[in-house]
Amino acid sequence: xxxxxxxxxxxxxxxxALLFVLFIGxxxxxLLVRAAQQSDFLGxxxxxxALTALRLSLITSVIxxxxxxxxxxxxxxxxxxxxxxxxxxxxxxxxxxxxxxxVVAGVAMLMAFGRNGLIGPPLESVGITIPFTTMAVVFAxxxxxxxxxxxxxxxxxxxxxxxxxxxxxxxxxxxxRTFFRVTLPLASPAMLTGLGLAWARxxxxxxxxxxxxxxxxxxxxxxxxxxxxxxxxxxxGALALSVMLLAGSIVVLVLLGLLTRRRWQSR
Amino acid sequence: xxxQPAHEATARGWVQCRLGNFNLETEWEVAPGExxxxxxxxxxxxxxxxxxxxxxxHPVAGHVEVGGRVVYDSQxxxxxxxxxxxxxxxxxxxxxxxHLTVAGNIAFGLEDRNSSAAKKRVTNLSxxxxxxxxADRYPWELxxxxxxxxxxxxxxxxEPAMLLLDEPFASLDAELRRTLRRExxxxxxxxxxxxxxxxxDREEALALGxxxxxxxxxxxLVTGDPLEVLGQPGQGRVARLVGVENLFDLIVHxxxxxxxxxxxxxxxxQLEVPLDAHITGxxxxxxxxxxxxxxxxxxxxxxxxxxxxxxxxxxxxPGHVISIxxxxxxxxxxxxxxxxxxxxxxxxxxxxxGIQTGQQLWAVFKASSCFLVDEGQxxxxxxxxxxxxx
Numbered sequence: 001x002x003x004x005x006x007x008x009x010x011x012x013x014x015x016x017a018l019l020f021v022l023f024i025g026x027x028x029x030x031l032l033v034r035a036a037q038q039s040d041f042l043g044x045x046x047x048x049x050a051l052t053a054l055r056l057s058l059i060t061s062v063i064x065x066x067x068x069x070x071x072x073x074x075x076x077x078x079x080x081x082x083x084x085x086x087x088x089x090x091x092x093x094x095x096x097x098x099x100x101x102x103v104v105a106g107v108a109m110l111m112a113f114g115r116n117g118l119i120g121p122p123l124e125s126v127g128i129t130i131p132f133t134t135m136a137v138v139f140a141x142x143x144x145x146x147x148x149x150x151x152x153x154x155x156x157x158x159x160x161x162x163x164x165x166x167x168x169x170x171x172x173x174x175x176x177r178t179f180f181r182v183t184l185p186l187a188s189p190a191m192l193t194g195l196g197l198a199w200a201r202x203x204x205x206x207x208x209x210x211x212x213x214x215x216x217x218x219x220x221x222x223x224x225x226x227x228x229x230x231x232x233x234x235x236x237g238a239l240a241l242s243v244m245l246l247a248g249s250i251v252v253l254v255l256l257g258l259l260t261r262r263r264w265q266s267r
Numbered sequence: 268x269x270x271q272p273a274h275e276a277t278a279r280g281w282v283q284c285r286l287g288n289f290n291l292e293t294e295w296e297v298a299p300g301e302x303x304x305x306x307x308x309x310x311x312x313x314x315x316x317x318x319x320x321x322x323x324x325h326p327v328a329g330h331v332e333v334g335g336r337v338v339y340d341s342q343x344x345x346x347x348x349x350x351x352x353x354x355x356x357x358x359x360x361x362x363x364x365x366h367l368t369v370a371g372n373i374a375f376g377l378e379d380r381n382s383s384a385a386k387k388r389v390t391n392l393s394x395x396x397x398x399x400x401x402a403d404r405y406p407w408e409l410x411x412x413x414x415x416x417x418x419x420x421x422x423x424x425x426e427p428a429m430l431l432l433d434e435p436f437a438s439l440d441a442e443l444r445r446t447l448r449r450e451x452x453x454x455x456x457x458x459x460x461x462x463x464x465x466x467x468d469r470e471e472a473l474a475l476g477x478x479x480x481x482x483x484x485x486x487x488l489v490t491g492d493p494l495e496v497l498g499q500p501g502q503g504r505v506a507r508l509v510g511v512e513n514l515f516d517l518i519v520h521x522x523x524x525x526x527x528x529x530x531x532x533x534x535x536x537q538l539e540v541p542l543d544a545h546i547t548g549x550x551x552x553x554x555x556x557x558x559x560x561x562x563x564x565x566x567x568x569x570x571x572x573x574x575x576x577x578x579x580x581x582x583x584x585p586g587h588v589i590s591i592x593x594x595x596x597x598x599x600x601x602x603x604x605x606x607x608x609x610x611x612x613x614x615x616x617x618x619x620x621g622i623q624t625g626q627q628l629w630a631v632f633k634a635s636s637c638f639l640v641d642e643g644q645x646x647x648x649x650x651x652x653x654x655x656x657x
Contacts, residue, residue, distance in 0.1 A: 161362070163358070163360060163362045164362055164364060166321075166323050166349070166356075167356065167358075167362045168350075168364075168375065169323075169348070169349040169350040170321055170323075170349055170350070170352075170354050170355065170356035170422075170431075171350075171375055171376030171421065171422070171424075171425055172350050172351070172353065172376045172425050173350055173375070173376060174348075174350050175348075175350070178350075181375075182364055185366045186364075186365065186366055
């Protein structure tokens with residue numbers, strides 16, 4: 001325990017913590033208070049436009065998370081176990097979307113898959129159109145959210161000693177099965193943390209989606225886009241959608257907290 | 268189950284590996300139920316030998332037989348992956364899987380973990396290693412000794428054709444080590460597999476080893492009976508490696524063939540030691556001076572408060588106590604007998620005699636407790652390791 005009175009970090013630290021909690025908490029409380037003051041909060045939440053946006057957000061984020069987990073897990077494992085220069089280069093590339101402004105990501109994706117993009121026309125000639133479709137929403141989400149999962153999963157795999165895998169193989173378990181019986185379970189808390197962060201990022205994705213997928217109701221208009229559109233017409237609708245997204249974030253946080261608690265870590 | 272159990276085959280082989288700054292070259296042969304101890308300093312290549320046998324390290328060349336089956340041969344391009352080699356491998360870090368219970372860990376390598384046969388096997392092994400009642404515990408809920416027992420049970424569960432033990436007890440206390448050694452011995456009676464044990468603990472090598480192989484810098488210096496190799500090693504290099512405490516460079520002063528002894532002298536020191544006739548190429552005409560290295564184990568020296576003039580011991584050297592160090596389970600007392608001489612005594616003896624620094628004592632030992640070590644150039648490369656002179 002650090003005692004505030006005689007620790008140099010004490011007074012400033014405590015003050016900072018208080019200010020920070022206020023700074024984060026006040027807007028959240030304000031959002032909830034204003035939403036509660038609404039006459040027809042329930043009606044706004046269950047309105048057609050709100051439910052459509054919610055459904056689209058859920059469907060697209062689930063699909064992008066599935067893609068991220070299925071492709072990102074072996075990739076993260078490779079990054080964790082490989083010591084080659086090649087792996088280190090790829091490793092830093094993976095993190096590029098973290099620092100790239102999402103709007104730039106959207107423009108970049110248009111330049112790749114758009115009508116005048118690099119591989120847009122050949123794709124179109126075989127009947128695949130990506131920009132301004134639901135698939136573009138998924139693309140944008142994968143682009144911005146995957147680093148959160150891959151980074152976290154990589155750290156999780158790195159924390160599993162190679163010795164465990166060696167021992168498992170001396171016990172007659174093939175490398176493939178060792179991965180599923182030892183490595184994956186041991187790395188799963190870190191992977192779930194990464195998945196939660198990635199999911200939250202995918203749900204809140206705005207800039208790249210706006211650029212690359214547009215704002216078409218029922219097709220590319222996810223929750224954040226719907227909130228922006230609602231702000232232009234009715235504050236009430238925007239408030240309702242915001243509260244839903246906030247609730248969703250809290251649910252993700254709580255689920256994560258529950259799922260990543262590992263029995264074997266309580267030493 | 269095959270007609271002839273795989274674990275009843277001799278494990279043998281040789282490997283050459285490149286390790287950092289030296290080449291490792293070892294060969295071995297272990298009969299079922301026997302323990303071959305690989306003894307040597309850290310970094311000598313003992314662990315790498317085990318890892319090469321397990322297939323966790325790729326040798327440059329070699330031939331490895333486990334359970335009567337060739338699992339690696341550089342010439343015939345045979346490479347059986349680790350999980351098909353049927354080995355039990357145990358290290359100092361128990362490496363129990365933290366997400367599995369004791370029962371889950373022991374059953375890890377079993378084919379059908381939910382079958383009644385598997386459950387019975389787990390129960391049997393739990394009994395053998397005194398783990399009853401711990402089946403549902405997690406590794407972090409166990410003591411170090413229990414963890415190592417679980418690791419041992421887990422390694423044995425799939426009935427390995429060979430057991431590789433890499434300093435398995437190094438992080439346990441002395442009492443536990445002794446208990447676990449007894450348990451391993453008991454286990455070997457029940458299922459006689461060939462065992463290779465890496466250690467740098469003399470006591471462990473003597474207690475468990477049927478034979479011992481001293482390795483240094485990737486080379487086998489000597490292979491043989493543990494008592495002989497670790498007790499009175501013939502080579503100076505081996506003597507230093509196995510921790511012979513007293514080594515003196517002396518000059519032969521006089522040979523007494525009638526008694527089978529000779530008198531050797533050095534700065535401030537005169538010792539009666541066995542005649543050096545057995546050392547080939549070392550015997551010189553009588554009277555001629557030549558150099559010898561004389562070794563005495565610290566535990567072969569008796570400390571006395573007075574000169575035991577009426578005793579049969581040929582060596583009685585007075586000296587002042589320079590230092591007293593704790594060396595569990597006893598103490599190491601160093602006397603200045605012209606040259607420092609280290610003696611091991613028990614705590615009780617230290618107390619009874621009231622030994623203190625600066626006190627005058629006599630170091631007493633028989634001529635036959637001294638042995639001569641060869642300071643030659645180590646192993647002779649023209650002989651296979653098991654025929655090299657001790």
